[in-house]
Amino acid sequence: MKKALIISLIVFQLLSCQKNDKKSAKIASNNITMEVPNCLYPQLKAGYSAEKSETDYPNYEYKISDLDCSIPLLDRELQKKSFKFLSPEDFSTKVYEIFHRKIDYGKTTKYLYIDGNNACNKEIIYNKNSDDEMVPQSYYLVKNKSFITELLSIPEIIDYQKEFPESIKYEEEQVNKNQGDVKITKWNEDKNLAQIRNNNIEKLVSRNLFLFNDKNEQLTWLLSNDESFLEMLCKVYGYDNNDKINQHFIKKIIVNNSIDQNINFFVNESCGKKLVIHKNFINSFNNTLKISKKSNDAIILKNIASRVMSSPEYEKFSREDKVMLVSYLANVFDPLFKTYHNDNTDWGTLTILADAKEFYDAEWNEITSIIVKNNYYNLPNLKMSLDYANQFDSVGAPD
Incomplete structure (x- = not known):
């Protein structure tokens, strides 16, 4: 019972x-x-x-x-x-x-x-x-x-x-x-x-799995079907930690090297009115150029540097900010110029820093001092590139 x-x-x-x-x-x-x-x-x-x-x-x-x-x-x-x-x-x-x-x-x-x-x-x-x-x-x-x-x-x-x-x-x-x-x-x-x-x-699912669950397998779908979202992350928010995303957009930049369309892959303006350099993206671009060795692929770096130095829209930024950006771009472009400019004329007649030397003219010593004071921004090719730029004269490259 x-x-x-x-x-x-x-x-x-x-x-x-x-x-x-x-x-x-x-x-x-x-x-x-x-x-x-x-x-x-x-x-x-x-x-x-x-x-x-x-x-x-x-x-x-x-x-x-x-x-x-x-x-x-x-x-x-x-x-x-x-x-x-x-x-x-x-x-x-x-x-x-x-x-x-x-x-x-x-x-x-x-x-x-x-x-x-x-x-x-x-x-x-x-x-x-x-x-x-x-x-x-x-x-x-x-x-x-x-x-x-x-x-x-x-x-x-x-x-x-x-x-x-x-x-x-x-x-x-x-x-x-x-x-x-x-x-x-x-x-x-x-x-x-x-x-x-x-x-x-x-x-919804692919974005969240990729961003917050680190599911990189979602990236293939996103690159094919949600490119504008990834482009927004890179250009507006400086998301440059993923080399696969960087390389995807680098391929497109090489095909269409418009500065207006592509400059924000490399640099953007912070809310504090400072230049924010997308260092990982530039590094990915450098890896691509080491393989391609083509001046047409690299020319956007020189064009960006020239715009930042001379365009009125960049006058609001400090000289220190602009010199740092130009240095990051020169660290990639200038060694390639030095190695390959004698192979064809497509590389032009000046490196980025040689162009900066000509642009700043009497103020060049001040520009050099900023670079040296910042220990060449710990960039591996910058000291060599600066020394090389100082050897340019009215005739052009020393070699």
């Missing part, structure tokens, strides 16, 4: 636990289900796109509530892909390494805003990256979840008709294609929506 009573109690407890587990799962599911339609229906009503007088029309203003209700769904997608959510301390460290931003967990703000065009802009706006021409490109670091995302509409994340069947009737009956003088395209009319969703989730 006593044994039967014990068994009955155990069975009752197990059934109670199962019931509680089901209840908890239902509540967790309901938390998402209850929250998402609050922003889903306004998004459905606004449509996938809109036009007025045959011109694209912004029919919906995104707000923090749109970002808020997307987070549980994005979180779920990351969990599906076994993303490891970092502790606040580890996430904060990673964010500072990548974006040079500090997360203040003492503030009640939910997100740290990342402006994809201006690293110094920290004022949050709620902006969709609808295409690469959208300015600014906007990203959001989710403080309590430790991941980065764009602002996405709910239909761009999940199959909303499958997850929220009640939305089908709403979209059919409550969403009008003609809203006054504005004509909308409904979300359910976009034939590419499934593909858009898949791409958005792939970006």
